[in-house]
Amino acid sequence: MVWRTLVASNFSTCPNGSIQWIWDVFGECAQDGWDEASVALGLVSIFCFAASTFPQYIKACKTGNMDQALSLWFLLGWIGGDSCNLIGSFLADQLPLQTYTAVYYVLADLLMLTLYFHYKFKKRPSLLSAPINSVLLFILGTVCITPLLSSTDPVAVPREGFRGRTLLSVEPGNKPFTKKEVVGFVIGSASSVLYLLSRLPQIRTNFVRQSTQGISYSLFALVMLGNTLYGLSVLLKNPEVGQSEGSYLLHHLPWLVGSLGVLLLDTIISIQFLVYRNHDADAASEREPLLPS
Numbered sequence: 001m002v003w004r005t006l007v008a009s010n011f012s013t014c015p016n017g018s019i020q021w022i023w024d025v026f027g028e029c030a031q032d033g034w035d036e037a038s039v040a041l042g043l044v045s046i047f048c049f050a051a052s053t054f055p056q057y058i059k060a061c062k063t064g065n066m067d068q069a070l071s072l073w074f075l076l077g078w079i080g081g082d083s084c085n086l087i088g089s090f091l092a093d094q095l096p097l098q099t100y101t102a103v104y105y106v107l108a109d110l111l112m113l114t115l116y117f118h119y120k121f122k123k124r125p126s127l128l129s130a131p132i133n134s135v136l137l138f139i140l141g142t143v144c145i146t147p148l149l150s151s152t153d154p155v156a157v158p159r160e161g162f163r164g165r166t167l168l169s170v171e172p173g174n175k176p177f178t179k180k181e182v183v184g185f186v187i188g189s190a191s192s193v194l195y196l197l198s199r200l201p202q203i204r205t206n207f208v209r210q211s212t213q214g215i216s217y218s219l220f221a222l223v224m225l226g227n228t229l230y231g232l233s234v235l236l237k238n239p240e241v242g243q244s245e246g247s248y249l250l251h252h253l254p255w256l257v258g259s260l261g262v263l264l265l266d267t268i269i270s271i272q273f274l275v276y277r278n279h280d281a282d283a284a285s286e287r288e289p290l291l292p293s
Helices: 002-013 020-026 033-051 053-063 072-091 096-123 129-150 179-209 217-236 245-251 253-275 277-287
Strands: none
Touching (some): 033 096, 053 217, 072 179, 179 253, 245 253
C-alpha cells in the first residue's frame, strides 16, 4: 500500500500521461502507441526467455546425453550473463518484478547445470559428484533467499518519475555518466560479453561431434525470438524528455550489441541443426533394434 501510494504520487510526472498498470508494474511512462508496443514486446521477450529452458529439460530426460550434447562452457557463460543481470538488478535498485525475473533466470540456469552434472556423473561416477551437488544446492538456496534478505526496509523509496527501460539500464540524459551509471554500463557490457562467448564453445562442440543430437532446437529458437523482440522493444521506445536518440542508443548499447550478437551466433547454431540433421537421423536409425523377420 505504501509503495503504491508513493508511486501514484509520481505518476503525474509523465509528460503526456501513461497507462496506469504499466507505470505501477514497470515504472515506465507509456506516452503513445510506440511506448505501449515497446512494453508489449518486452513482456513477450521475457516469456520467451523464461520458457526457453523447458524444452531442453524434456530433451535431456529423453536422451540422457546432455553432458555430451551441451558444452559446459556454454552453460557457465550463460549463467554468468544471467548472474550479471541479477547483480545489476540489485545495484540499480530495480522494481520487484525485474528482480524476481532475474532470479528466475539464474535458477533455470542452475537447474540446467544440475542436469548436466547429473548425467555426467551417472555415466562416469566421480568423487567430485557430491561436492559439486552440494555447491549447486547452496547456490540455489542463496539465490532464492537473496531477494528476501534485500527487502529489509518496509517503506519503499519513491522512484523518479518518467523512467525508461529499467532492467540493467542506466539513467538517461545528455550528461556525463555518474558512478552508478558507469557500474550499470560495465555490468551490462560484461553480461553481453559472457552471452556472446558462451555460444562459441557450443558451436565448436556441435562441429566436433558433427551432430546436434541431444539439444532441443526450441531452446535456441525461443532465445532468438526473445532477443529479436527485446531489440525491437528498445528501438521502439521513445527517448526521455531532453534526451537525444543518439544518447538513448548509447545508454542501451551494451544490451543491443549483446542481443544482436547472440542472435547472429544462434543463427549459426540454427544452420548447424540443418546441416547435421541427416547425420542425426542416420545415427538414430542405427540405434533402432532390428525387428525379427
